[in-house]
Amino acid sequence: MLDARRLEILTESAKYDVSCSSSGSKRVNAKGGLGNASVGGICHSFTPDGRCISLLKILMSNDCLYDCEYCPNRRSADVPRASITPDEICELTINFYKRNYIEGLFLSSAVFSSPDRTMEALCETVVKLRKIYNFNGYIHLKGIPYADDALIMRAAKYVDRMSFNIELPSEKSLKLLAPQKTRDSLILPMKKLSAAREYDKQNKIRSGKVIPAGQTTQMIIGASPESDGQILRLTEALYRKMGLKRVYYSSYIPVVESPKLPTVGAGLLREHRLYQADWLIRFYGFDVDELCGEGDNLDADCDPKCAWAMRNMQLFPVEVNTAPLEMLLRVPGIGARGAYRIINARKYTALDFDNLAKMRIIIKRAKHFITCKGKFYGSESRGAIKAALMLDNRAENAEQLSMFSSPDVAVSAITGEI
Amino acid sequence: MIYYVVDGSEDCFYTAVFDAYRQKDAIITSESNLQTELESRIVEVTADAEKAERVRKKLRQLDGGAENDIHLALRSCDPLRENTAFGYIRLIIEKGGPVRKMLAHPVVLEMSDITGKVTGELHKLKGFLRFMENAQGVLYAPFSPDNDITDLIAPHFAERFKNQRFVIHDVRRKIAALYDGEQIILTSVDSAEIYLSEYEKYFEDLWKQYYKSVNIASRPHEKQMKGYMPVRYWKFLPEKQR
Ligand code: SF4
Numbered sequence: 001m002l003d004a005r006r007l008e009i010l011t012e013s014a015k016y017d018v019s020c021s022s023s024g025s026k027r028v029n030a031k032g033g034l035g036n037a038s039v040g041g042i043c044h045s046f047t048p049d050g051r052c053i054s055l056l057k058i059l060m061s062n063d064c065l066y067d068c069e070y071c072p073n074r075r076s077a078d079v080p081r082a083s084i085t086p087d088e089i090c091e092l093t094i095n096f097y098k099r100n101y102i103e104g105l106f107l108s109s110a111v112f113s114s115p116d117r118t119m120e121a122l123c124e125t126v127v128k129l130r131k132i133y134n135f136n137g138y139i140h141l142k143g144i145p146y147a148d149d150a151l152i153m154r155a156a157k158y159v160d161r162m163s164f165n166i167e168l169p170s171e172k173s174l175k176l177l178a179p180q181k182t183r184d185s186l187i188l189p190m191k192k193l194s195a196a197r198e199y200d201k202q203n204k205i206r207s208g209k210v211i212p213a214g215q216t217t218q219m220i221i222g223a224s225p226e227s228d229g230q231i232l233r234l235t236e237a238l239y240r241k242m243g244l245k246r247v248y249y250s251s252y253i254p255v256v257e258s259p260k261l262p263t264v265g266a267g268l269l270r271e272h273r274l275y276q277a278d279w280l281i282r283f284y285g286f287d288v289d290e291l292c293g294e295g296d297n298l299d300a301d302c303d304p305k306c307a308w309a310m311r312n313m314q315l316f317p318v319e320v321n322t323a324p325l326e327m328l329l330r331v332p333g334i335g336a337r338g339a340y341r342i343i344n345a346r347k348y349t350a351l352d353f354d355n356l357a358k359m360r361i362i363i364k365r366a367k368h369f370i371t372c373k374g375k376f377y378g379s380e381s382r383g384a385i386k387a388a389l390m391l392d393n394r395a396e397n398a399e400q401l402s403m404f405s406s407p408d409v410a411v412s413a414i415t416g417e418i
Numbered sequence: 419m420i421y422y423v424v425d426g427s428e429d430c431f432y433t434a435v436f437d438a439y440r441q442k443d444a445i446i447t448s449e450s451n452l453q454t455e456l457e458s459r460i461v462e463v464t465a466d467a468e469k470a471e472r473v474r475k476k477l478r479q480l481d482g483g484a485e486n487d488i489h490l491a492l493r494s495c496d497p498l499r500e501n502t503a504f505g506y507i508r509l510i511i512e513k514g515g516p517v518r519k520m521l522a523h524p525v526v527l528e529m530s531d532i533t534g535k536v537t538g539e540l541h542k543l544k545g546f547l548r549f550m551e552n553a554q555g556v557l558y559a560p561f562s563p564d565n566d567i568t569d570l571i572a573p574h575f576a577e578r579f580k581n582q583r584f585v586i587h588d589v590r591r592k593i594a595a596l597y598d599g600e601q602i603i604l605t606s607v608d609s610a611e612i613y614l615s616e617y618e619k620y621f622e623d624l625w626k627q628y629y630k631s632v633n634i635a636s637r638p639h640e641k642q643m644k645g646y647m648p649v650r651y652w653k654f655l656p657e658k659q660r
Contacts, residue, residue, distance in 0.1 A: 001620075004627040011631035035578050043646065044545040045657055047633035050642030054545075057632060095621045096628075098557060098582070099549045100575075137578075253636065268637075344519035355522045 002088045009082040013062040013073050014108055016250060025160040025213035027136055035097055035104070035137030037160055037213075042103050055106035055140060056096055060084055060121060064110035068167075068178040070223050072255050073110045083112070086125035090133045097137050104138025104160070105129070111144060119147030123155040130158050138213075143193075145185035152189055153210070156196065161213040161245070164190050169231045173224035176260060190215060194242045214245035221274065222252040222266025228297040229288075232277055236288040239281065249274045273298040280304055283336055284329045306332045306389050309369060310382070316369040317376055321350050332389065333366030353377065365389060419458040422446045424500060425465070431492060431500055432470035434463040435507055446504045451497040477507065481516040490533040493566045502528045536565045543567065544574055546651050549584060550622075551615040557584035558612055561654055568595050572602045585610070622656045629657035 025037035043052040061083035062073040072079060084092075089107065096102045107125060111118050122141060129135045139159040143152055156162055164186045168174045171183045196210045217238065219231060231249075238244045251266035277298055280286040284305070291304050299307040309316065309332050318327050320342060328339040341359045345351060352372045357363050368378030368385045379385050420441055422434040426448060438444035447453075454460065477484045484507070491503045505525040509517050520526045549557035557579070568588045572595035575584060581599040587607055588594065594607040652658040 002624065004624060007624055007627050008631045011628055015632045015634060029577060029580055033580060034582065038544070040541075042541070042545045045629065045655065046643040046647040047629065048640055048643055049634045049637045050639030050646070051634070052646065053629070053632060056628070092624070095617070096625060098551065098579075099621065099625070100545075100547050100559070101625050101628075103545075253634070341521055345521040348520045349522050351522060358527055359521055 002084060002092060006082045006084060007058075007092075009062060009080055010059045010084055011057065013110070014057045014059045014106075016253070016255075025138060027138070027160060027212065029136045030134070033134040033136045034094065035135055037104070037136075037138045044100065044102055054103045055138065056093055056102045056104070057106040058084070058089070058092075058108075060089065060107065060109035060118075060125070061112045062110050063112045065113070066111050066178070066180045068181070069258050069260050070167075070177055070220065070252070070256055074256075077256070086121065086128050089125050090129045090135070093129060093137075094133055094135060097135070102137075104140070106140040106142075108142035109144070115144050115146040116148050116151065119144045119151040119155070123151055123158075126155055126158045140213075143189055145181055145189070147189075149189070149192060152192070153196065156193060156210040157208060159211060161216060162193060162211050163216045163218070165218040166234075167218065167220050168224050169219050169226040169234055170224070173226065177224060190217070190242060190244075194244075197243065214243065216244060216246040216248060218248040218250055220252050221249050221271055223261055227295050228270070228274060228277070229292045229294040231274065232281070232288045232292055233294065235278060236281055247278060249278075269300060270297075273300065273304060277304045280308075285326055286330075301390050302386075303332075305330070306365075310386060310389070313382060317371045317378065318369065319371045319374065320356065321346050321373065323370075331366055331369045333362035333364070333369070419455065420444045421452060421454055421458055421460045422463050423449050423452055423460060424463050425449070427465055428489065428492060429465035429467060429470040430463055431488075431503070432473040433466045434500070435473050435504055436466075436469040437461070437463060438504065439508070444504075446500040447498075448500060473507070477510065480510050480514060481518075483516065483518065484510055487518070487529060487533055490536045490570075491529060493536050493570065494532040495564045495566070496532045496535070498528075499532060502532060536567065536570075539563055539565050540567050540570055542651070543571060546647065546655065547571070547575075547586065548654055548656060550612070550618055553613045553615050555583070555615070557582065558587065558610065559584065559654075560587045560589050560610070562590045562650075563588060564650075566591060568593055569602070569604050571595075572597060572604075576602055626657055 026039050027037040029036040041054060043054050045053040047053060061081075062079070063081040063083065064071070064073045064075055067075045089105070093102075093105045097104070107122060109118050109122055122144070126139055126141055129139065140161040140163065141155055141159040143162050143164040145164065166186055168177055174181055174183060193211060193215055197214065200209045219234075221231070235247045238247055249271050251268055251271035252262065253265045254261065254263055277291050280291060281288060286308070290308055292298055298304055302310075309330065318331065320328070325339060325343055328334055328342055329336065334342070338359060338361045342351065342356070342361075345355065345359065350373055353363060353367075353375070356366070356372065368388070379388065420438070420443060422438045422444060424430040424434050424446060431446065434446045438446055452460075474485060487506065488503045491499050491506070496502070502525065506517070506529045509523065509525055517523065517526055518530075521530065543561065543563055547559045547561055549559045551557055566588075568586055568591070572586055575586065576597050579597070583599050584597050586595045587610055592606055592608055594605055594610075596603045596605060
């Protein structure tokens with residue numbers, strides 16, 4: 001039977017993976033089965049670090065062959081090792097799920113004995129969970145680089161989501177910090193999965209689709225020298241060319257001491273700005289070129305949308321009652337939800353500032369960029385606007401740091417993220 | 419002012435709408451939220467299925483989604499819920515169609531606010547509800563939601579658990595949804611005595627261990643935790659008990 005100590009080791013080793021989301025799948029329950037998946041995702045608890053618990057996130061083993069510099073489980077590290085059997089994982093998942101502690105399983109593993117052996121064991125576990133334990137809840141499975149394609153594809157038929165973590169945003173940094181991995185060992189299986197999804201879509205396959213909730217990946221921020229501009233270009237390609245559902249950013253936490261690694265963490269503000277830019281690329285119609293130059297970092301003082309607006313003052317102010325949706329989405333202080341509210345409400349009546357305030361538009365920010373029925377209450381001078389926005393942003397930053405834990409749920413309905 | 423006092427059932431509410439519709443200064447309210455001034459008249463409404471159906475039918479003709487909006491609004495803990503829903507119906511009839519998107523109108527905004535709070539809590543509690551297993555394998559979940567959502571939340575779990583029996587118990591309102599593997603029954607339940615399964619403590623302890631291990635202690639953010647998971651829900655979460 002699984003004891004608390006083993007669970008502790010295997011959880012501790014898995015917890016730095018930030019993708020907690022359980023959204024994007026509509027798996028339905030079968031007769032005699034247990035569980036289904038909720039499209040919006042559900043958070044079951046929150047830990048004192050402010051992150052959401054949605055899935056039981058656990059490693060099958062933390063005994064790794066590889067020696068990635070930043071990883072507490074790397075081969076050369078002196079840490080207690082443990083593993084858990086497929087049946088133990090199934091039992092734990094089922095019993096946590098029944099008590100409504102979790103929405104499903106996030107299973108990952110260090111590479112033990114060989115990539116194929118590891119992938120085989122992961123695959124066996126998810127097949128068992130589905131077929132023997134009749135579990136129809138959410139499963140996110142981490143892919144093992146260099147594992148046989150056939151194993152990866154077999155697993156993909158049983159799980160909702162898979163992820164190969166890119167971890168480091170360039171080949172050079174991979175070489176330095178994760179010498180056994182190459183860009184290709186991560187990108188090629190991602191491409192195969194994306195092609196398999198495309199095939200299902202083209203052929204209108206309904207049941208038995210591969211990874212219905214798609215793929216995600218994660219990058220560590222600040223362990224290597226890449227700029228935000230480089231990172232976001234990779235991000236944009238992953239969304240637009242490979243159809244990824246989410247890219248997660250995990251600001252580097254020095255859990256491991258190494259001369260090749262920085263001694264201080266990257267801080268949450270940088271991570272937060274990357275998430276904001278990511279959001280703008282996915283839901284607000286921004287291209288990365290508009291947000292950040294290739295070698296540049298995002299502005300720390302104000303969010304990327306404000307920063308963009310300040311650089312493009314010639315486009316403003318726009319009239320709230322006539323501006324197209326694409327433009328409303330670009331106004332600082334008007335979020336996606338606000339923009340859709342405006343579009344709906346203005347069909348019935350011309351809106352004034354009072355109406356906007358009631359619709360939860362952040363007037364003190366938006367007023368510099370909009371007119372309502374021709375009236376303008378903002379500041380004319382760029383300098384004054386910048387000062388006002390930065391002040392506002394500072395207050396905001398303290399509040400919103402580590403947005404990474406925010407459930408996808410809140411915006412999904414409005415932004416159409418599925 | 420004329421106060422139409424309703425008993426909490428939907429039929430009674432729709433009956434009140436039928437009776438009050440022609441009065442200019444009518445207010446529909448539940449007994450517990452009744453606050454009258456001098457000079458006011460109080461009418462106790464008894465549900466009348468026929469009147470209720472006539473209002474419902476009219477609504478259905480004008481807006482297919484209105485009944486559901488009202489169904490949700492009446493679950494709200496907002497003291498003005500009945501009157502807001504009444505105002506919403508008036509507006510639909512006055513405009514002759516859906517008004518959902520007229521968010522510049524105060525009644526629509528208020529409706530969207532209170533139904534939003536009900537569905538918001540519903541969604542949150544789909545995550546925060548906790549079951550324990552009794553010796554016969556029945557799952558039992560006590561909770562105390564702000565809004566009256568027991569029958570709204572039960573189908574979510576029936577769908578998940580298929581032939582697994584469960585009870586969801588609103589301990590403050592003293593009502594429970596019982597699911598026997600086939601259908602959900604809503605009933606009043608005062609207090610429940612539970613004999614837990616011998617494995618209950620084992621899994622609960624593993625869950626507490628998990629909760630502890632998965633936290634990144636070097637990055638505390640209590641405020642965010644409490645923002646997403648308000649303290650009033652903690653009472654029924656094993657991971658938040660010592
Ligand atoms: S492959 Fe690298 S990152 Fe993954 S567990 Fe092994 S050492 Fe850690």
